[in-house]
Amino acid sequence: MQSPNVTFALDNSCNNICDIVLTDAEHQETIHIKKNVTVQVSGLNTTSGKRIKISGPQETDGKAQFIITVDSTSTSDITIQNIEMGEQHGGLIRADGGKSISLQDSLLTGGGTIIHNTDGQLDIQSDEFIGYGINVPIDPFIFATKGTISIYNSLFKKGSFKGNIDGCIVCCGIVTQCTIDRCEFIENKFNSGSAAISVTTHTCTQLIIKGTSNQKIKFSGLDEKNPISGHFIKTVSSKVSISYTDFIDSTFSGQGNAMIINEQQASEISFIWCNFTNLRTNSGGQLSSCIHAYLSSENGFQFNAEYCIFSDCRNSGSSQVSGNAITIQSQSSDRSSVRQVKFSECIITNNRGNGYCGAV
Template identity: 75%
Template sequence: MKTTSVKISGNAFEGKRTKISGPKETDAKGEYIITVDSTSTGDIIVQNIDMREWNGGLIRSDGGKSVILQDSLLVGGGTIIHNTDGILNIQSDEFIGDGLNVPIDPFIFATKGSVNIYNSLFKKGSFKGDRNGCIVCCGTVTQCTIDECEFTENKFNVGSAAALITTPTCIQMIIKGTASKRTIFSGLDVKNPLKGHFIKTVSSKVSISYTDFADSIFTRKGNAITINEQQASELSLIWCNFTNLRTNSEGQMSSCIHSILSSENGFQFNAEYCIFSDCRYSGLSQVSGNAITIQSQSSDRSAVRTIRFTECIITNNRGNGYGSIVVDVGSKCTINVIDSFFNENSGIEANDIWIRSTNNPTELNISNFNTSYSDNNLHS
């Protein structure tokens, strides 16, 4: 067994990166500068690399206890394939695509293990297809954490996303920042609407905190966050901002969050200290919320189903949807809107919240909202 740790590095002390390049005319797609075979059990550390003008990838790992990439600049797609049960750590790297008109493979494609990404930039990539985007986790990946990162000027076509989780084995998805350095997702100009998503996941535990979603136009079935989880699920949003997100599509997707959850197995949706502001929905469907939709099928089975908004600001969200927020759960569900502020929202049947459930009047009434303010009437 190969247990030796390997380190490949530029000169960190002088701030010089090792440059990797090749002739532009060379078709090196599917080739990698560094390959880690399945018999390796050591740690692989790659740092201070400058890779450009190379059509292949940097790292393919089929083994290794961990793979660490840090302080590197990487141009082009298909950069990293992680196909081992070990840990992939990305730290302070820059991933740059080939421009909006050149579709590329994912910057990071993981089929096994866990993925941790910290303080990194993902920019100018163009992606299309159901298993494509800046970061893709599929196969048997167990966890994905994105911390203090920025995703900007990327083009997401139908099915693709900045962060895409396609496997239910990836139980936990964590996206976070800090008060001083938030994770940021932003789009393109009005001439380049996004057909995909910033986040698309089937993870059963999704935690997003100190994250901004801003200044983006979506079309087709694109939106900021799409969650489709049919197991027992938990979604937590804390100190997140959704600002100036617009969808002009014929699709049925709320501009900020569209979640399809399981009444049969239960769900917990929790938003605290979040802002949903200046978001627009101009799709033809009138069953979606302009900003947020929470949907599930009907079920008579006993399960934990809770929806809670605490100290959130929901303002100036408009469009053809039923309201800023639509809750269409088809089953009994505990719903509370606590110390939240609604202002200048506009929809078809309701301006702020439209609710359909099987709760009786003693379970769902004005007391569920009585510490919140609205300049409109709440509808259920």
């Protein structure tokens, strides 16, 4: 199947549904979706039982290329499944249109994999996103400027990121909601300003990160020789709900820590059954190792932690206003607002620092 045939089929020949099945071991394709039909792209490797490897064109005029592009005029429902993205200068999907896009059971290598610039829904299910290691900076695996983002049971590994709008998953522009369900973020390097999950827009009012008692979300870093100067989670969302999530075995430096929240509107922050264990900041650390939150007294806030563990964390920085594990900061205000910080049935133990403040 050659690229012109695929483009022609999606533009002119399909009526209600277009089903593209890739059956060879490897493909070099470009698929451009314009028409408003249901599109399914599936890999079927009958010889080895593995995913189909697909790659697109190489670099053209210095610009990155995408294997699948969705035109801004399209309102298609698009499903891509069981593929492996081969090495190329570019990504898998650039969606400037489309009602919904679903990526399932696929392996994606390198950065800039998905760019989502449409008001539709992006669903990621049981996929693997693998970078090139800590010494090769890449663009975000998923970069969304619009729509609703849902990511389920996926792995993000060996990426190296730098910059304020950088990380495994970036929600900016006018994204409205981001849900992360039972995923793992391991062996990534987050340089200053970047994060595994980065929400930089106030339009993304709700950030949900949830696991289950049997399958927790996991964030872990590298060894002490490779401290993280970024974060696992960085958000400005007004409603943040995190449950059944492990933040473990990581060293941070500078402005880095496990989670930073900066929300100056009325906010509701919830942690339930979360585990913060063996998180450390080195001598250059400036934030609490687990959670550092900047919230608004003017508009009010509710910070609630239930059944959480904060254990064996260390702050080696020199700040005299930061807790070793947790800091919640807010400017004074005469305005009447709800301002609540509550820890219920939590375990806070063996957290150490340089003697400036307590654990919280």
